[in-house]
Amino acid sequence: xxxxxxxxxxxxxxxxxxxxxxxxxxxxxxxxxxxxxxxxxxxxxxxxxxxxxxxxxxxxxxxxxxxxxxxxxxxxxxxxxxxxxxxxxxxxxxxxxxxxxxxxxxxx
Amino acid sequence: xxxxxxxxxxxxxxxxxxxxxxxxxxxxxxxxxxxxxxxxxxxxxxxxxxxxxxxxxxxxxxxxxxxxxxxxxxxxxxxxxxxxxxxxxxxxxxxxxxxxxxxxxxxxxxxxxxx
Numbered sequence: 001x002x003x004x005x006x007x008x009x010x011x012x013x014x015x016x017x018x019x020x021x022x023x024x025x026x027x028x029x030x031x032x033x034x035x036x037x038x039x040x041x042x043x044x045x046x047x048x049x050x051x052x053x054x055x056x057x058x059x060x061x062x063x064x065x066x067x068x069x070x071x072x073x074x075x076x077x078x079x080x081x082x083x084x085x086x087x088x089x090x091x092x093x094x095x096x097x098x099x100x101x102x103x104x105x106x107x108x
Numbered sequence: 109x110x111x112x113x114x115x116x117x118x119x120x121x122x123x124x125x126x127x128x129x130x131x132x133x134x135x136x137x138x139x140x141x142x143x144x145x146x147x148x149x150x151x152x153x154x155x156x157x158x159x160x161x162x163x164x165x166x167x168x169x170x171x172x173x174x175x176x177x178x179x180x181x182x183x184x185x186x187x188x189x190x191x192x193x194x195x196x197x198x199x200x201x202x203x204x205x206x207x208x209x210x211x212x213x214x215x216x217x218x219x220x221x222x223x
Binding site for chain 2: 030032033034042043046048095096098103
């Protein structure tokens with residue numbers, strides 16, 4: 001089962017918008033796309049989910065193109081507290097496979 | 109408050125000893141999971157269970173064992189057969205879905221160190 005692909009790390013500054021893209025080359029028709037955030041020494045926390053087009057909640061937006069081969073997590077106006085690792089796990093039924101995630105560093 | 113409780117938070121073990129990590133949830137979730145995380149790495153699935161008295165191996169099940177006698181509980185035993193057990197262990201749960209997104213709720217983790 002091939003995992004999703006995302007950048008290993010990204011840097012940003014406070015107040016900027018950050019976009020993290022994930023490739024879902026083996027996504028199945030019934031799979032939803034989910035994103036999680038993890039702080040050091042804590043369990044990951046669910047951020048957002050989507051199937052296609054755009055989804056927005058109080059934390060982030062998720063953009064999914066029509067072919068669903070990728071997704072982009074958008075964090076508006078990041079702050080220092082958004083420094084974390086972000087995951088877009090590959091779904092297979094009720095089993096999620098997490099890759100290495102994207103380590104986001106927000107600088108002052 | 110509903111959630112997942114993992115214990116202990118920190119555990120030290122001598123080589124050759126078995127240890128059991130506890131995971132309890134009061135979310136009434138059907139499915140439960142155990143992941144292992146090594147420093148700077150992603151999560152790797154050890155075992156998962158979709159219903160009581162049933163569980164399946166994940167990607168790295170060797171050296172680990174689980175049980176699911178109650179819906180709320182999914183303990184993980186790290187046996188002496190696990191050659192490199194020092195890691196951060198994460199338990200999660202979710203509603204069993206035949207369709208739709210599988211959203212996992214994670215515990216705070218247990219950090220195991222082998223001396």
